[in-house]
Amino acid sequence: MTGPNTTDQERGLKRELTARQMAMVAVGGSIGTGLLLGSGAAIQVAGPAVVLTFALSALISWTVAMALGEMSSVHPAAGSFGVYADLYLNRWAGFIARYGYWFAVVIVVGSEVVAAATYMRQWYPAVPALVWMVTFGLFLLAINFFSVGHYGTFEYWFALLKVVTIFVFIVTGAALLFSGKVQPQYVADGGFAPKGWPAPLMAMSFGLYSFLGIEMVAISSGEARSRKDVARATRIAFATLVLVYVGAMAVLVGVMPWKNAGVSESPFVTVFKVAGIPAAGFIMNFVVLSAALSGANASLYVASRMLFALARSGYAPQRMGVLNQHGVPMGALLVSMGGIVGAILLQLRNANAYLYIINAALVGGMIAWLVSLIAHVRFRRTISAAQLAEIGLRSALGGVGSILGFVAIVAAIACTWWVSQSSVAAKSAGIYLVVLTVAYWLVRRK
Numbered sequence: 001m002t003g004p005n006t007t008d009q010e011r012g013l014k015r016e017l018t019a020r021q022m023a024m025v026a027v028g029g030s031i032g033t034g035l036l037l038g039s040g041a042a043i044q045v046a047g048p049a050v051v052l053t054f055a056l057s058a059l060i061s062w063t064v065a066m067a068l069g070e071m072s073s074v075h076p077a078a079g080s081f082g083v084y085a086d087l088y089l090n091r092w093a094g095f096i097a098r099y100g101y102w103f104a105v106v107i108v109v110g111s112e113v114v115a116a117a118t119y120m121r122q123w124y125p126a127v128p129a130l131v132w133m134v135t136f137g138l139f140l141l142a143i144n145f146f147s148v149g150h151y152g153t154f155e156y157w158f159a160l161l162k163v164v165t166i167f168v169f170i171v172t173g174a175a176l177l178f179s180g181k182v183q184p185q186y187v188a189d190g191g192f193a194p195k196g197w198p199a200p201l202m203a204m205s206f207g208l209y210s211f212l213g214i215e216m217v218a219i220s221s222g223e224a225r226s227r228k229d230v231a232r233a234t235r236i237a238f239a240t241l242v243l244v245y246v247g248a249m250a251v252l253v254g255v256m257p258w259k260n261a262g263v264s265e266s267p268f269v270t271v272f273k274v275a276g277i278p279a280a281g282f283i284m285n286f287v288v289l290s291a292a293l294s295g296a297n298a299s300l301y302v303a304s305r306m307l308f309a310l311a312r313s314g315y316a317p318q319r320m321g322v323l324n325q326h327g328v329p330m331g332a333l334l335v336s337m338g339g340i341v342g343a344i345l346l347q348l349r350n351a352n353a354y355l356y357i358i359n360a361a362l363v364g365g366m367i368a369w370l371v372s373l374i375a376h377v378r379f380r381r382t383i384s385a386a387q388l389a390e391i392g393l394r395s396a397l398g399g400v401g402s403i404l405g406f407v408a409i410v411a412a413i414a415c416t417w418w419v420s421q422s423s424v425a426a427k428s429a430g431i432y433l434v435v436l437t438v439a440y441w442l443v444r445r446k
Contacts, residue, residue, distance in 0.1 A: 021152035022220045022233035027240050028159030029108075029298035030213030031166070031291055039252065042206035045419055048186050048253035049193040050207075051246065052200040057207030058242045060412070061214050063405030064369050066395030067376035068218040069234030073391035074383065076230055078222030079309030081215065081372040086313075088378035089371070095443070096436040097371035098310050101215075104364025105303040106339035108212070111361060112296035113137060113340050119289040136293060137340040140300055144333055147326040148223050155297055162291035166244050169284070173251030182255050189257060202419045204412035205362055210245060212365040213295075214238060215372070219302045222309075231393035300336055307332035315443060359416070359424035363432050366409055373402040373409075 017025075042050050068081065077083045082098035113136050117129035143154060176182040186192050193199060217237055221230045308329035311321030320332045380399040388394045395401055417426035 017148060017152045017220055017223045017229070018225060019229040019232035019236065021156050022217050022224060022229065023236035023240065024156040024159040025152065025220050025298050025301065026213055026216040026233070026237040027163060027244075028155050028213075028294040029216045029302065030211060030237075030241055031159070031162055031244060031295065039206070039210070039249065042203045043253060043258050045195065045203040045206070046199040047190065047192070047194040047258045049195070049197070049200045050203055050253060050258075051249050053203045053207045054210070054245045054249045056200070056408075057204060057211055058246060060208065060405055060408045061211035061241075062238060063395075063397070063401045063408075064372060065214045065217075065234055065238045066393075066397075067379075067402050067405070068215050068372055069231060069393050070383075070388065070391070070395060071372075071376060071379055072218035072221040072234075073227045073230045073393050074379075074387065076221035076224055076227060077309070078219055078305040079313060080218035080221065080306075081368050081375065082306070082309060082313070084375040084379065085371050088375040088382070091444075092437070092440055093371050093375070094313075095315060095440040096433070097368045098306060098313075098315065099436055099439065100364040100432060101368035102303055102306040102310065102336075102364075104212075104361040104368070105299045105306065106336055107342070107361040107364070108299045108339070109140075109296050109303060109336070110339035110342050112292045112299065113140075116289055116292040116296070119285055119292065122285050133340065136296070137337065140293070140297055140340075141333070141337060143297055144300055144304065145326070145328065147328065151301065155294065155301070158290065158294040158297060162287055162294060163240060163244060165284075165287040166248055170244075170247040170251050173255050177251070177254050184254050185257050186254055189259060194258070201412070202415050205359065205416045205419070205425050207245075208366065208409070208412055209359075209362045211241060212362065213298070214241065215365075215368065216298060216302050218372075219305055222305065227391050231391050234393060300333070303336035303339070304329055304333040307336055360428060362425050363413070363429050366413060367432060367436075370406055370409055373406045376402040 039050070042053060046053050071084045072080060075083060075087070079098065081101070082094045085094035085097045113133050114129075116136050117132040120127065120132045121129065144151065146154065177184055195202075214237060217230065217233045220233075221227075224230050224233075307316055307320050308323075310316040311318055311329075311332065317331075320329065320335065322329065322331060324330050377399040380402075397404070413425055413429055415426075416423055
């Protein structure tokens with residue numbers, strides 16, 4: 001069963017991605033600056049209680065993962081939640097979900113490149129960040145010239161490197177804590193919740209941003225080998241992210257004094273400096289650099305596919321929907337590189353560009369999540385139990401879980417209003433919706 005016209009609209013895409021490749025695209029897109037750099041800002045807001053922030057974020061993202069996993073297994077499409085909104089809601093919802101997400105992911109590409117330049121400063125402080133941003137931008141463009149099968153293989157190993165390394169980091173940090181070589185910081189300097197128990201909720205925007213990427217399984221489903229692969233990829237990606245995020249944050253705030261956290265250096269590097277292991281700090285800086293580039297690589301891939309789907313649906317210039325001989329939408333890819341240009345300009349004007357970038361990206365991503373959850377409620381009313389059993393993926397909470405996830409996301413965005421590090425999210429949400437709605441009516445009139 002496929003959605004009406006989705007196969008025709010996306011004809012030409014090569015269905016070569018395996019479950020593990022799709023899972024690693026999502027993991028690669030998620031595990032980037034949100035965990036490796038943005039976690040520092042989250043710790044500043046909540047202290048050691050940030051562990052609760054990431055645990056709650058995992059529960060919320062689980063409702064999104066299950067909703068999109070079910071729908072993408074039944075309707076595999078590069079347009080993903082935009083297609084589901086068209087099918088189960090209306091064309092306005094499909095438009096704002098697609099463009100809100102595309103804009104968000106384009107910003108994410110820029111944020112990852114900014115982060116990569118930040119990491120390079122640890123080794124080459126005299127080299128301007130602009131040099132690294134341009135260099136990494138050209139590197140990412142070259143990788144995405146490959147056919148999707150080759151791209152999937154490259155991103156799989158790229159993402160696997162940081163997953164394995166973070167797992168080793170978790171084990172090493174736990175060993176430091178249990179061996180007594182590092183004094184546990186959970187109860188030091190104000191206790192587990194030095195900013196108060198509401199603080200973990202105030203840091204939710206950083207937790208949700210870290211999980212932003214789980215929806216990439218749905219986007220890559222348009223190039224999946226089979227629907228069974230989509231279901232497997234959803235489970236693998238979510239389980240990997242929960243293990244990495246919650247485990248890593250527990251080690252971070254256990255080893256590192258929470259007041260030492262910031263966004264000028266990855267907390268992962270700081271932990272090894274605190275533990276007196278400089279060589280490991282050097283290695284971790286290399287890993288977080290590769291992680292940022294992996295995140296940018298995955299984000300650039302999904303941004304190009306989302307713009308391709310917009311073009312094939314009539315929402316973007318037709319040339320954005322043209323594929324080359326390798327099945328790559330070159331026009332959409334080049335336009336999606338605009339996030340790097342924007343990040344370069346913003347970085348030149350503001351040294352704290354990173355926090356502005358991730359909060360602006362968060363809102364666009366959350367619009368796509370919210371639309372997906374509403375569409376899933378309608379989807380569940382039309383799909384049969386037999387069809388769900390056939391794909392091998394079923395959310396235990398069904399439509400109720402999507403409603404709960406919707407309410408939680410809205411509450412998390414609203415909470416950012418009172419947090420200086422993330423207030424951009426709440427303040428820009430209304431602007432996002434107004435601009436996207438006006439754009440929709442202008443496109444529809446044409």
